[in-house]
Amino acid sequence: MQPSACPYCQTTMRNTYARGLTRDECGACGAGWFDAELLGKVVTGPVMDAVFEQAKGKPGRCRGCEASLQYVPGCPSCGSRAPTCPGCGGAPLPAVELKGLPVDVCGKCRGVAMGREEVARLQQPTAPQPRPPEEPAPEIQAADFEHEYVPAPPSMSLRPRVMLGDEPACTTCGRRLEPRYGFVWEERLFCGSCAPEGSVPYSDELTKARPSESSGRRAQYLNTGATESAVVWLLSKLFK
Structure with a gap:
């Protein structure tokens, strides 16, 4: 296969494989060109179909000044070359979003172009996430099994309320006593x-x-x- 040019800076790209993704990578600007079929294995096929459906009739986008591009190979504002398909040479490539990432796609060649930052963000979900450290179980203290003492409210008296009357006497025999x-x-x-x-x-x-x-x-x-x-x-x- 003949090496392809970067869709953004036209530098010759090299085919590479990293973190489960095969792509053509630009050594100059770090952009990547992905085959939709291979990329669909990572982001799922239905998502890719929706991306290409969304791209129909969409304008392109200048990578230099973010200007909208329609039917022109270069940006009339800053003079930058419009994103170009490395396969068929079509330009400008429609600008859409893939899982929240700005990308440029070619519906004819079924390819996706994205910059260095987007490539790095796309690979993040495929990277194994470190497990959070397990917190040690709290040490059981003897006090955990003790009932908390709750004092009686001031209105509750625990002293014996004896019915003494005017002259204290035994309830049974009636004998007076202290x-x-x-x-x-x-x-x-x-x-x-x-x-x-x-x-x-x-x-x-x-x-x-x-x-x-x-x-x-x-x-x-x-x-x-x-x-x-x-x-x-x-x-x-x-x-x-």
């Missing part, structure tokens, strides 16, 4: 003899008693302020 010597169960005050199973010594610092608590665990509710109440309860049980 609240500090009594026991709490379901917001009611009891003496040591009548205290139900699960009740706790009265104290402003204790939370409300829970029904599931057993009397054998009463000691864990005792603090410095409740020690005296615990002693009174023990004596009442011994001398009942």
Whole structure:
């Protein structure tokens, strides 16, 4: 095959193959001339058919000053030679877009011409893309399994709300007693003899008693302020 001239600068091109594309490449300006059938394997056949259909009746374009060219072999504005088909010599070649790239095409020879920059951009999708580095999995911390403590709102009081009345007395036997010597169960005050199973010594610092608590665990509710109440309860049980 006789070497062809560059469609833009008329320098003799050489046939080359790079990144899956066979083309004639200009060593002077870097332009490329692609056979539509081979180029269609990269950009798909239907796309190429649409390009040539779009090129029918389209004017050419000056590569020097971007002027529109119609039926002239050279640009009347800047004098540059119009894009010319290296196969049949037809000029100016219709200017269209191929996948967003400006190209010049020859419908007779089924060829596509594009500049150095367009050739580089066309080859980018065919180049293998590096895989993004995998982010290491976050290290699991023991705190991830702990429930976050949410304090109770100020309006919610956890202290026992005991119904003492005007004269504090045992709910069961009615005996008057000091609240500090009594026991709490379901917001009611009891003496040591009548205290139900699960009740706790009265104290402003204790939370409300829970029904599931057993009397054998009463000691864990005792603090410095409740020690005296615990002693009174023990004596009442011994001398009942």
